[in-house]
Amino acid sequence: MKIGFIGCGNMGEAILKGLLESNVVDASQIFVHTKTEQRREALKKRYQINIENSNHLVAAQADILFLATKPDRYEQVIQEIKDVLDQSKTVISITPSFTLKTLGALVDHKTNVIRTIPNTPSLVGLGMTGISHEETVDKKTLNLIIELFSSFGEVMIVSEDKLPILSSLSGSSPAFSYLFMKAFVDYGLANGFTLEESVKLISTSVVGASQMVSTQNFPIETLINNVCSKGGSTIEGVNSLQENHLENLVKEALDKTTKRFLEMMKEKN
Numbered sequence: 541m542k543i544g545f546i547g548c549g550n551m552g553e554a555i556l557k558g559l560l561e562s563n564v565v566d567a568s569q570i571f572v573h574t575k576t577e578q579r580r581e582a583l584k585k586r587y588q589i590n591i592e593n594s595n596h597l598v599a600a601q602a603d604i605l606f607l608a609t610k611p612d613r614y615e616q617v618i619q620e621i622k623d624v625l626d627q628s629k630t631v632i633s634i635t636p637s638f639t640l641k642t643l644g645a646l647v648d649h650k651t652n653v654i655r656t657i658p659n660t661p662s663l664v665g666l667g668m669t670g671i672s673h674e675e676t677v678d679k680k681t682l683n684l685i686i687e688l689f690s691s692f693g694e695v696m697i698v699s700e701d702k703l704p705i706l707s708s709l710s711g712s713s714p715a716f717s718y719l720f721m722k723a724f725v726d727y728g729l730a731n732g733f734t735l736e737e738s739v740k741l742i743s744t745s746v747v748g749a750s751q752m753v754s755t756q757n758f759p760i761e762t763l764i765n766n767v768c769s770k771g772g773s774t775i776e777g778v779n780s781l782q783e784n785h786l787e788n789l790v791k792e793a794l795d796k797t798t799k800r801f802l803e804m805m806k807e808k809n
């Protein structure tokens with residue numbers, strides 16, 4: 541099996557590294573073309589993968605092809621590679637903008653198309669990928685795609701109409717978590733902790749909290765209450781966040797994120 545990357549920036553590299561570290565493929569099976577020579581050389585040096593001089597050369601060799609450019613380049617790169625696409629290959633979209641129907645039309649229905657929304661924690665094997673596909677995709681191909689994405693994280697198959705919300709909840713949410721965590725790090729720095737210490741304190745606690753949410757059979761409210769000792773310190777902070785309408789702020793941010801996803805789809809379909 542050969543895996544191709546058309547474009548390889550933040551998300552492409554996260555998938556590429558996730559795949560390599562999981563050992564489901566080795567570097568000799570990966571073929572990449574991305575726009576700048578500097579980036580191609582950096583990726584070659586970092587991962588010893590095959591670097592090609594064009595998107596066409598990547599597509600000609602790959603069985604599974606990740607379209608990992610920004611959405612404004614999708615139409616152009618599909619044009620570049622279309623003549624080498626056939627039923628033996630699978631094209632994977634990772635972008636909000638294109639529906640399965642539009643992607644199918646762009647590739648002249650010559651090849652399987654899968655629509656995904658991954659996230660950058662794939663880089664460290666803790667990705668979360670939403671996958672939508674046409675019913676016509678054969679089971680063997682679908683299982684292979686699920687296996688690839690599962691090698692660096694979790695996978696959720698959803699109907700296409702659910703992808704905009706899924707993208708806010710898992711594709712974009714790492715950015716929101718980082719923003720929240722940055723405020724903690726800044727607080728540590730302002731109060732006598734080093735950067736390293738502050739990062740360790742908050743990142744370890746967030747990983748722990750995350751494991752509690754996913755493994756303990758409690759409602760999240762119970763987990764919050766379990767930290768807030770009566771008359772203690774935490775409840776003061778929780779009350780302050782609630783008085784400042786944290787939940788409304790988050791809802792508004794998610795609504796805006798989802799709205800933009802839908803606009804991006806409207807622009808391209």
Ligand SMILES: NC(=O)C1=CN([C@@H]2O[C@H](COP(=O)(O)OP(=O)(O)OC[C@H]3O[C@@H](n4cnc5c(N)ncnc54)[C@H](O)[C@@H]3O)[C@@H](O)[C@H]2O)C=CC1
Nearest residue numbers: 547548549550551552574575608609610611634635658711
């Ligand atoms: N960054 C993220 O957290 C997530 C990104 N995505 C999607 O992933 C896609 C890529 O996003 P990022 O990696 O963040 O962007 P990026 O800008 O880091 O990477 C895109 C790469 O494509 C290259 N490129 C541009 N034109 C090209 C062309 N004609 N041929 C070959 N390579 C070309 C660029 O030089 C760059 O290296 C987007 O469509 C985005 O919607 C999806 C989920 C999460």
Ligand SMILES: O=C(O)[C@@H]1CCC=N1
Nearest residue numbers: 635636657707711712
């Ligand atoms: O910001 C974006 O458009 C992409 C989709 C999910 C995360 N990044």
